[in-house]
């Protein structure tokens with residue numbers, strides 16, 4: 001059995017600066033060895049660890065879909081590891097281990113509308129989900145796709161070109177919003193994600209909601225989803241607790257009996273309500 005801790009070498013094929021503040025970069029990676037690729041079968045919502053020799057490693061949600069050739073991660077410069085990673089250029093070889101954790105509930109979502117609600121750079125694993133659901137071979141299994149995605153300002157939105165192309169697609173309702181418009185030419189909505197969700201009011205009767213964002217956004221989004229009629233077992237949230245091993249061994253990420261790395265990172269809101277309140 002392969003060592004689940006052992007990183008495989010991956011080549012950085014492309015680095016894209018995503019935002020005006022230049023602290024969010026997307027890394028597109030390819031496998032150096034074909035065996036690395038076969039060992040990295042993932043579903044949207046899972047995460048991996050990236051590593052730099054002599055620096056360390058950190059977990060990141062996988063931003064690409066399983067249909068894409070390259071594995072994408074979008075990383076915010078936060079501290080020691082991510083600052084070193086931001087200095088890496090295309091052509092470099094780094095380490096990657098995973099995939100870990102569970103995924104969004106793709107089977108439960110089948111035949112239903114999907115409502116995606118996200119704020120800030122946590123949008124990464126939801127990009128993976130959207131790209132997956134938009135695959136022609138997959139699209140027919142799911143209903144309407146509503147995406148409500150917000151950032152502080154227009155310059156902080158991720159994947160800007162893709163957002164424009166998704167807008168054109170039938171069966172997709174994309175609502176992009178910013179906290180503060182700043183630019184008079186901003187053609188879309190101004191407002192906080194929970195308020196924009198409330199006014200968009202996607203139908204809840206046959207829908208599943210996937211939510212990812214900073215804690216404050218989650219706190220104000222749940223009551224709105226409840227008001228719209230989404231029961232807690234049809235709302236799924238991805239958590240980003242601190243992690244060390246990623247495979248349920250070190251106890252760094254656990255809350256009560258739950259290991260966020262192994263039992264999550266995706267939990268139904270119903271499950272979250274059952275857990276100790278520090279989650």
Ligand SMILES: Cc1cc2nc3c(=O)[nH]c(=O)nc-3n(C[C@H](O)[C@H](O)[C@H](O)COP(=O)(O)OP(=O)(O)OC[C@H]3O[C@@H](n4cnc5c(N)ncnc54)[C@H](O)[C@@H]3O)c2cc1C
Pocket residue numbers: 047058059060061062074075076077078079080081082083121124125239240241242243265
């Ligand atoms: C399952 C999972 C998925 C993640 N996905 C992404 C992603 O797609 N993109 C991304 O940019 N980041 C993601 N993160 C967070 C990322 O792992 C941390 O930003 C990273 O570990 C910071 O490492 P560092 O050495 O640069 O920072 P450190 O020097 O360790 O810390 C710098 C700052 O970041 C804070 N920090 C560290 N870890 C976390 C965390 N888990 N949550 C919140 N704050 C943290 C510290 O408190 C400190 O303020 C994810 C975390 C988890 C657990």
Ligand code: FES
Pocket residue numbers: 242243244245246247248249250251252253254259260261262
């Ligand atoms: S990160 Fe080690 S147990 Fe979850």
